Amino acid sequence: MHTDTDTHDLRHHGDAEVRDEKLTDLAVNVRSHTPPAWLRDRIADSLTGLAAYPDARAARAAVAGRHGLPVEHVLLTAGAAEAFVLLARALRIRRPVVVHPQFTEPEAALRDAGHRVRRVLLRASDGFRLDPAAVPEDADLVVVGNPTNPTSVLHPAATLARLARPGRTLVVDEAFMDALPGEPESLAGRTDLPGVVVLRSLTKTWGLAGLRIGYVLGPPATIAALERAQPLWPVSTPALAAAEACMTGAALAEAEQAAHRIGVERDHLLAGLAEFDEVRVVTPAAGPFVLVRIEGAAAVRERLRSLGFAARRGDTFPGLGPEWLRLAVRDRATTNRFLQALDQALVMAGCTSAER
Template sequence: MHTRPADLTDLRHHGDVDAEPGLLDFAVNVRGDGPPQWLRDRLAGALTTLGRYPSAADDDAARDQVAARHGRRREEVLLLSGGAEGFAMLPRLTPSLAAVLHPSFTEPEWALRQAGVPTTQVRLTPPYRLADAAVPADADLVVLGNPTNPTSVLHPAADVLALRRPGRILVVDEAFGDAVPGEPESLAGVSLPDVLVLRSLTKTFALAGLRCGYLLGPPELLARLQVGRAHWPLGSLQVEAIRACCEPAAVAWAQREADVIDAERAEMVALLAGAGISVHEPARGPFLLLHVPDGERVRQGLRERGVAVRRGETFPGLGPDHLRVAVRAAPQARRLVAALAEVLG
């Protein structure tokens, strides 16, 4: 099924709006309260660079590190001020028709439609399989997430690549790719002339306030995306953070964190299921999609009990009875489930 929303308002709603200071935050998919200590120390040591402009050599060094992390060439890497900047660049590819698979992160569609690009929604229904996606044959730009926010579905790489067509560019949002142990379905290390892969470093490394990410793809497409881009698009701390997070020790740290997320998610699913709450499975991302009766009342009841969750109806294809919750450690998960049990009676 493909359609389009009536306005852009819901497309700009994100989890940070649902979270407020003082609430137990299940609304935002960022791990912890800030980056790990080793990364804080690395960034603190780079503060002396703030007195000079970021150099081309700094950019090259970071791109080299990203390239090495994914088995790519430097020319296949574009550093980003957060993953959202990559989505804002997509209109520069001048597609005649863009198709965005939903339910998914809404920023790509907002950026495309805001720029006047003809855009259609391709809405999947449970179990949200790509094999069921009715993508228009004339769509020359297709955007999807893997693993997908908010469904937590991890699509097989073969199903993602099956969406390729002559004359079509495929954009795969892997913002949560490093949260999947072993990254088995990632395309980040695959060089193809028509595939762009977006990576964020703000989630697992808790750098949402610093805005760090990158695009991987053919140099020809990356060049088109940069047309009109401001000079010095990233600050020196952003460049240093990207380089640091792609070094072997950091990648190993992220892999261990992915294993922790895996275990925490399994425990959360068991707790939620034990309380009779519907959870979409299989889930592979650092978040879960819930379905509850009278979702708006439940969400407000949770807020009154000090718990913030992400509302679901702003995701195309979902409704007010859907809630997205971030994967958290057992003590926080038990508090969420206890609050849900109270609200649901």
Template sequence: MTDVHGDVWARGARYDHAVNVATGGPPDWLRALLRRELDDEALTAYPDERAAAEAIAFRHGRAPEEVVLLNGAAHGFALVAQVLAPRRPAVVHPQFTEPERVLGGGVEQLVLRDPYTLERAAVDKDIDLVVVGNPTNPTGVLHPRGAIRGLVREGRTVVVDEAFMDFIPGEPETLAGEGGAGVIVLRSLTKILAVPGLRVGYLMADAALAERLRSARSAWPVNGLALAVARATALHPERLVPVAERAARDRAALGAMLAAQLPDARVYPGAANFLLVALPPDGPDALTTAAGLRDAHGIAIRPASTFPGLSAHHVRLTPRGGEHDARLVAALRTAVADGR
């Protein structure tokens, strides 16, 4: 089956555990900001990125010229493919599949072994572009930044997808604040703020490379509302803490429920706002389970079997808390029992 993103699995479902954006929708402060911006110049003036870039640079201890605003983090992968045109690119898997799609044919898959922690020795010295997630979607693995730094070498660019880093208090393994050549860090605000329709992202790279990437974009690639959100979030990163804390609580609670009620399933420890789970191998596979849950219970989950390196029984689950997660676990238990 061709891989599709979680939003496709969630279409038509009543309960969404497939899309990995923060639970609860946009926070109140963000809704108020968007209403104010609608009455200001966000819609009537051409977008001006300077204030957002300065705020992002300040948050991460970078220079504004090292920041490139994006129409969502996925926009950054396309820019990298277009501008760098790597001879021998590689993607570390299991991982978000969009980078591989935009890089085109000939991408090498560096598939990590279970439990999917980074192995520096797996990267051949002739590979000139490496894409790695941190924390990685869908495994939730948080790699030590030293291990990622170990991938850097002369003639190679390492692209670090940190779309879920905001969910980790203190961000101990981020490379966002480290300058120097050879590393591009991609960030997304759509996950932590639950605004995937707004498309808010940015990347950071050394000034020369950032300028090349910036110049390759179309005119006004990021809308005024998204720029206002990026600036406000960068100026007040403490606003993200309650969302991250809730995600950690919900993740732990769902993991405990799964362990208690589906003991034959394997729940992987994760650092983001989702869990990778291997369903019992003698039960229905991930695709069958996902289709059955949606049809019988209106519940959407993300089959992870389409990610390179994962099995036919892996699923990704986004916790939603309380009764929502209890309903999910009960439905999974029924699906596994009925399929045996």
């Protein structure tokens, strides 16, 4: 168990790796070639209604229907990141715990709200697997990602369910769950577990990072508390249009097809990385990204930049250090070019000999 006294840069995110530079982006986990044309058209059509205040009822009902829940269990947010701020500010919590390595915004939001955060650090030697017994019994808020960013580990739903109990809010960040075929191990739509709150994002699969749209699923009392903490009209009309559009049967089928393609492309990336003795990959990887360990990774990352590729540094994630990099899954042609660049970068950084 650790407190929040170290120096990890919790506000560093993957977009900083590519901002203002023309690099092939392996640092941001947003699916390539998105949003699709039909979704851009739906968003564009909504612009004719900008004179009116946003009305979230149709989008909220669409999300509820997609997960088989009453609307009282759903809250739309300006991206999943807003939900972390709402949770930190609206709930009466005294002993929050964040399971790391994971997305750093939950802890940053808790700190900003004045909470002292305890960390459960999962170990690379265990494949970053979660042992529920490692979470303090007195924790009244527990935050965990599934599949977890940046490790790409998918925790069993049964394991997460062991963390749920009366008097505790269990927040499961499922921002990448729709990138997995069939969404295995999801707790979305579950109402049989006490205090479970699931966060979803439409950013990753649909390429809507600039639009800011996500949602929260949880007990009605929790949803009501979060809604009271929101400003008026927190989600814009175009974002609401996108949310409603992404809940249709056709959109869900398209997302499922994309998830299958991601799995194939991830396998190709993993096979290529396995050819490098200098690279250790966290497996099995479930998300649209992989976490790798390379001695001298900081130098390799800089060499990759000089060769036109941006990789996400790992040392800003509690529980990781400078020898870690996160790589987004891309199409086969991009991956092949990256693997060639990685070969050169390892040599340039002195991590291997030129005679491979």
